[in-house]
Amino acid sequence: MRIAIVGGTGYVGFCTGLGFASKRHDVVLIDLNAKKLAGVREGRCPVYEPGAAEILRKVLDQGNLTTATIIPEADIILLAVGTPSLPDGGINVTQIKKVSETIGSTIKTWNTSPVIVVKSTVVPGTTETVVKPIVESTSGKHAGTDFGLVMNPEFLREGVALKDFLNPDRIVIGEYDKRSGDLVATLYKDFPGTLMRTSLAAAEMIKYANNAFLATKISFINEIGNLCKRLGIDIDEVAKGIALDKRIAPHFLQSGVGYGGSCFPKDVAALASLAKQNGYEPKLLNEVMALNKRQRRLLLDRLGPMKGKRVAVLGLAFKPNTDDVRESPAIDIIGDLVNQGASVVAYDPQAMITMKQVFPNILYAQTAKEALQTADACVVLTDWNEFKELTIEDFTQMHGTQIIEGRRILKPEINADGLCW
Ligand code: UGA
Numbered sequence: 001m002r003i004a005i006v007g008g009t010g011y012v013g014f015c016t017g018l019g020f021a022s023k024r025h026d027v028v029l030i031d032l033n034a035k036k037l038a039g040v041r042e043g044r045c046p047v048y049e050p051g052a053a054e055i056l057r058k059v060l061d062q063g064n065l066t067t068a069t070i071i072p073e074a075d076i077i078l079l080a081v082g083t084p085s086l087p088d089g090g091i092n093v094t095q096i097k098k099v100s101e102t103i104g105s106t107i108k109t110w111n112t113s114p115v116i117v118v119k120s121t122v123v124p125g126t127t128e129t130v131v132k133p134i135v136e137s138t139s140g141k142h143a144g145t146d147f148g149l150v151m152n153p154e155f156l157r158e159g160v161a162l163k164d165f166l167n168p169d170r171i172v173i174g175e176y177d178k179r180s181g182d183l184v185a186t187l188y189k190d191f192p193g194t195l196m197r198t199s200l201a202a203a204e205m206i207k208y209a210n211n212a213f214l215a216t217k218i219s220f221i222n223e224i225g226n227l228c229k230r231l232g233i234d235i236d237e238v239a240k241g242i243a244l245d246k247r248i249a250p251h252f253l254q255s256g257v258g259y260g261g262s263c264f265p266k267d268v269a270a271l272a273s274l275a276k277q278n279g280y281e282p283k284l285l286n287e288v289m290a291l292n293k294r295q296r297r298l299l300l301d302r303l304g305p306m307k308g309k310r311v312a313v314l315g316l317a318f319k320p321n322t323d324d325v326r327e328s329p330a331i332d333i334i335g336d337l338v339n340q341g342a343s344v345v346a347y348d349p350q351a352m353i354t355m356k357q358v359f360p361n362i363l364y365a366q367t368a369k370e371a372l373q374t375a376d377a378c379v380v381l382t383d384w385n386e387f388k389e390l391t392i393e394d395f396t397q398m399h400g401t402q403i404i405e406g407r408r409i410l411k412p413e414i415n416a417d418g419l420c421w
Helices: 011-022 034-041 052-062 094-107 126-139 161-166 178-187 200-231 235-243 264-277 283-303 329-340 352-358 368-372 385-389 392-396
Strands: 002-006 026-030 065-068 076-079 115-118 148-151 170-175 194-198 310-314 343-347 377-380 402-405
Touching: 002 011, 002 094, 011 026, 011 052, 011 065, 011 161, 034 065, 052 065, 052 161, 076 094, 076 178, 094 126, 115 126, 115 178, 126 148, 126 200, 148 178, 148 200, 170 178, 170 200, 178 194, 194 200, 200 235, 200 264, 200 283, 264 283, 283 329, 283 377, 283 402, 310 329, 310 368, 329 343, 343 352, 343 368, 368 392
Parallel strands: 002 026, 002 076, 026 065, 076 115, 115 148, 170 194, 310 343, 310 377, 377 402
Antiparallel strands: 148 170
């Protein structure tokens, strides 16, 4: 099938494009930035994702991936632009509206009836009340007859997005009209996982409820972890014990400094904001967010006053295998240390360039070992595998002895003070 992806150089658009191209569909990545597109054609990934460069080379060689600045005729137009947070937690649909207008004016002259697939994370109701009327008015055509409409949420995790794309637990197809649902279902016909067809709004809500539930699991295990720490109980033994109950499952039960990233914080806040707008107080969601922020405070409190001290921060990305620092616990923690008057020396295997945009004036070390040298205290905020290799000798280079682990990754003999363990 011919698939045009608007927002094709963004994280979701690009990974989805690579995935469909690797399945031999003809994918066109659309972006207004011609320079970025030229880079893609030369094999440069516009986002950091392990394994993506190899697949990009392959699909370019096979001729299954091309780029364009305007939408070419296609069977499917996939909308994958960003929906950033508004100050009240709601989502900003400016790009969704703009792209819907562009799609409408583009398909106006087409003799075919393309299916518009919303991949962006949008609050329930957006596809039907924002995308549909804009496309209809700018194209002069009708949804369900002249063009199709589907909401197909993504569940990709950064760092393993391509694996997740090809091996989904489930595929959710929210459809306005049956023909469109059928077409999108054929796109996924040889994918593993359960294919589920729903209304547009249910598909939109599944995405939010999914992320909110996972965030809730993390805040829950952090709550139990904080208590276990006080009682001298190993939280990981407890997590393992409850994970054996099939109803609970072992995933997302790692306690620590809490969740970050471009999805959980934004999506839980958007769901809570939607609830409030609809006259419902989202007590649980509010607590999930508050508990998550509290983990960062707890780590700082454990560290104590750091004015005039040198603090090594190991791990800046919100999780390993990414250079993404959005909503990373490291941002709040470094910000507080800097405000206190501490001298911060940070290290991350991938995320130093991105963090330099947030904190250009702190020190950055070339290695974890270098960051530790002469530090009065150390905090570990991302569970990068390479931190497993650090030895007691590396830590003896510090001036002080305080090592606080926000993620459980160091060798046990280092005897770091775990946040919840
Ligand atoms: C998340 C979801 O897992 C994806 O399914 C979803 O598609 C994506 O958001 C999205 O909405 O686009 P992602 O943000 O890439 O994916 O990262 P996760 O692997 O889910 O981790 C999120 C945060 O939770 C990280 O900061 C991680 O360190 C933290 N976490 C995760 C914990 O603190 N404990 C855990 O047990 C698991």
